[in-house]
Amino acid sequence: MNRFKARMALAGAAASLAVMIAPGAGIASADEQFRVGPGEVGIFDNINYTSWLGTRTPFFWRENVSSGANDRMSSWINRSNYRNSWWEHANGGGMCLPMVPNYWASAVWANENDKLTSWGTNNSAQGC
Numbered sequence: 001m002n003r004f005k006a007r008m009a010l011a012g013a014a015a016s017l018a019v020m021i022a023p024g025a026g027i028a029s030a031d032e033q034f035r036v037g038p039g040e041v042g043i044f045d046n047i048n049y050t051s052w053l054g055t056r057t058p059f060f061w062r063e064n065v066s067s068g069a070n071d072r073m074s075s076w077i078n079r080s081n082y083r084n085s086w087w088e089h090a091n092g093g094g095m096c097l098p099m100v101p102n103y104w105a106s107a108v109w110a111n112e113n114d115k116l117t118s119w120g121t122n123n124s125a126q127g128c
């Protein structure tokens with residue numbers, strides 16, 4: 001087994017473990033939505049606002065998310081009064097999807113899942 005295959009095997013083991021602990025994670029995750037406070041916008045790795053990735057407060061210019069959060073967003077919460085947008089690629093590249101004000105998206109569409117790379121408030125004529 002070469003190094004690459006060894007890493008893949010470890011990744012598989014980690015994924016299996018994640019499935020095994022899912023019920024416990026579900027209980028803990030009930031609090032994760034509160035990582036997004038009034039007036040803020042937040043993104044999560046999993047559906048139903050679990051595995052929090054990050055929170056931002058409008059207004060912020062479009063920024064790429066960290067490598068750890070890249071291509072992971074599966075649900076989001078916009079508790080602000082401002083429209084946000086996210087993009088498939090860095091620096092506003094690829095498809096653009098809106099994050100409408102005061103809306104909770106418990107699960108993005110399958111073709112949007114695990115795609116978010118950049119994200120911003122719709123000010124200064126950016127966003128969709």
Ligand SMILES: [Ca+2]
Nearest residue numbers: 045072073074
């Ligand atoms: Ca995800």
